[in-house]
Amino acid sequence: MGYDLNKKLVIAISSRALFNLEDENKIFEEKGIDEYYKYQIENEDLLPKKGTGFRLVKNLLRINDDFPNDKQVEVIIMSRNNSATSLRITKSIEKYKLDIQRSAWSGGSDISKYLIPFKVDLFLSANEQDVQDAINEGIAAARILPYDELDDENSNQVKIAFDGDAVLFSEESEIIYKTQGLEAFLKYEKQNALNAMKNGPFAQLLKLISNIQEKYPQEQTPIRTALITARNSPAHERVIRTLSQWNVRLDEAFFLGGVDKYEVVRAFGADIFFDDQDVHLESTSKVTPSAKVPYKKESILNNI
Template identity: 60%
Template sequence: MAYDLQDKLVIAISSRALFDLEEENAIFDREGLESYYRHQLEHLDAPLAKGSAFRFVQNLLAINKKFDNKLIEVIILSRNNAATGLRIGRSIEHYALDIERTGWTAGTPVARYLNAFKVDLFLSVYTPDVEEAVSSGVAAATILPHTPVSSQESDIVKIAFDGDAVIFGDESERIYQEKGLEAFIKYERRNAKNPLSKGPFFKFLKTISEIQDKFPMEASPIRTALVTARNFSTHERVLGTLEGWGVRVDEAFFQGGVQKFEVVKAFGADIFFDDQDTHLEHTAKETPSAKVPYKH
């Protein structure tokens, strides 16, 4: 019987998001593909350093050790060609990552393959691929530069999300951008009983929630947090929407415009998703962070 990805949480990630390939990418930009390929072959036995999303992936894969059947599948999808993946494969083995499936597109946009692999989340450093993924209905984000600290594998994965334009749609975000805070608060209070629309990360959060439901609340291997710039005065619509969706969020922080990075750090997030540079430029210094495309 063919291996079925349908009932898994499937994360697709580019090689540059998983490993630190900035030196190699600079060689490619400066000298071209042949020099890049030669450099990789000459350094086959030198494991690549951990990239921005390494901790997130490592801890996700650790969940599988609790089960006979995998719950999490991580797939490398890269614009490299297959030959340049040799060093990536050696590095995967070096870190004992349980990654068995890869795709190498030799420059072809990877977004066209996401649905074929039943992908729930795509992470890349290449924003055009991320934007195409979102346009095709897949949750996707651009992973930002972050230097991982040396850490041991954890038995719990912590994921933090912004609300508007990430978990929820952007209608309220647009009102805030166009008319200001007072109009936004009035709009939210007027629509407190009306659920928010589903944002680009709704399906991803829903899949996570379904995994959480397999465990007692205190024993779940995944913990989530909503970290929003909203005031608490607009909480009713947010919490009512999540309840109506049957989606679980373990912790919720209504920041009222206060910078998010300290709360995200205190939560201990393995990754934080937001659409606003003003927050991400601070969180990325302490926490692996990823930008969800949003055209203001």
């Protein structure tokens, strides 16, 4: 039998999300693809700096140390680079001692069409169109934002923070808030407090994370999760009941009611924070690795 990716938490990440390749990307944008390829080949042995997604990947892969015969996490490089320029990336992975054995190199073409064949549960990329295409296909995906303050601290716990509406949960309530206002939103949530919210793009990812958490005593879990949302009372009730019906655990939950998120995100110490709104990400991306979750193509929120 072939290697079964269905039984793993599969994270696909682009080379520019794993490593800081912004200077190289500037060459591509200003001088074209030939100069970009030339630079990558000529600097094959030049070790790039760690990118926004590096710490998340490193800490997730550490979970596999507890399951030497049954990996829980699989990380796959999925890049628009071609096979010739891939050598710099694969050599860098070896130098950083990351257990990443699988990769896909599309030579400039759309990489998102390979996510389903690779059974990807989460796709992280700096390419906005690739991320949008993945979301449109129903795959949890987010655009990594630049972050320069990565440290070399090792951690025995992965910390992942999520926004609620349009990330963990569907955009249904957020549409009401944005089109009809706060009063209509609160009225709707109160009327539907006992009705679970529909899945958002990251709901299945949270459930898969919860499956890994269940393999450990709660105080020893290698993954700690947090919900950091602008909701407050009484709109928090529906969130709590929804998570209960999903049978998933969130280790921490913060209902901020409009308070700025970035200080809470920083205090939590997230390896990554997922949100759908630029107004929050502009501040959080300065203090912690952050990524933007886009709306589906047909979403009404795209036109608000």
